[in-house]
Amino acid sequence: MIANTPQAPYYAVIFTSIRTAHDNGYDDMSHKMVELARQQDGFLGVESARDEIGITVSYWKDLDSIRKWKNNAEHMIARKRGREIWYQSFKTRIAKVEFDYEFEKI
Amino acid sequence: MIANTPQAPYYAVIFTSIRTAHDNGYDDMSHKMVELARQQDGFLGVESARDEIGITVSYWKDLDSIRKWKNNAEHMIARKRGREIWYQSFKTRIAKVEFDYEFEKI
Numbered sequence: 198m199i200a201n202t203p204q205a206p207y208y209a210v211i212f213t214s215i216r217t218a219h220d221n222g223y224d225d226m227s228h229k230m231v232e233l234a235r236q237q238d239g240f241l242g243v244e245s246a247r248d249e250i251g252i253t254v255s256y257w258k259d260l261d262s263i264r265k266w267k268n269n270a271e272h273m274i275a276r277k278r279g280r281e282i283w284y285q286s287f288k289t290r291i292a293k294v295e296f297d298y299e300f301e302k303i
Numbered sequence: 304m305i306a307n308t309p310q311a312p313y314y315a316v317i318f319t320s321i322r323t324a325h326d327n328g329y330d331d332m333s334h335k336m337v338e339l340a341r342q343q344d345g346f347l348g349v350e351s352a353r354d355e356i357g358i359t360v361s362y363w364k365d366l367d368s369i370r371k372w373k374n375n376a377e378h379m380i381a382r383k384r385g386r387e388i389w390y391q392s393f394k395t396r397i398a399k400v401e402f403d404y405e406f407e408k409i
Contacts, residue, residue: 198355198356199321199392199393199394209315211317211360217408246353247352247354249304250304250305250350251352254319254360286408289404290315291401292401294398295397295398297394297396301391302386
């Protein structure tokens with residue numbers, strides 16, 4: 198779903214990735230990490246899609262909440278397994294959302 | 304592919320969308336708009352994935368290049384058809400990428 202974020206400014210973490218062929222436990226871990234992220238202070242929402250590449254954008258109140266999530270112990274373990282097993286390559290971009298607009302068909 | 308963007312800062316346009324069931328001409332127009340975007344001043348790259356939702360992130364040098372692309376005549380026609388035919392809903396977020404990092408498996 199499209200994340201229902203509050204009025205800008207807020208932060209986006211754009212995570213773009215290419216997977217390896219190794220699937221062992223990826224979906225479970227991915228699901229678990231989203232559920233864990235939702236419980237963190239400053240978490241505002243997440244959007245995710247994958248075909249040839251995967252793009253996951255998580256939204257956060259500020260840089261401090263992003264830093265705390267990055268250093269979350271369970272998340273650090275997941276990220277280590279990501280580098281070892283699941284991802285061929287990825288790029289993470291930290292960006293400040295300055296404004297946004299939306300459309301909904303009636 | 305993961306976009307090979309230059310050193311931050313630069314801008315990201317995060318376009319998250321839910322499609323209608325109407326397909327007429329969408330793929331052609333989508334492809335054409337990416338090719339047209341590549342020709343614009345300040346364009347730095349684009350990443351796109353779709354399953355239940357679609358996420359397209361385009362990267363730009365600055366806000367001025369984003370504004371010019373938004374007002375490009377062919378792009379305006381495509382965006383109008385998007386609202387009329389192809390998209391049930393979408394959200395566009397304009398964000399300044401402050402820093403980034405990447406991983407590549409050896």
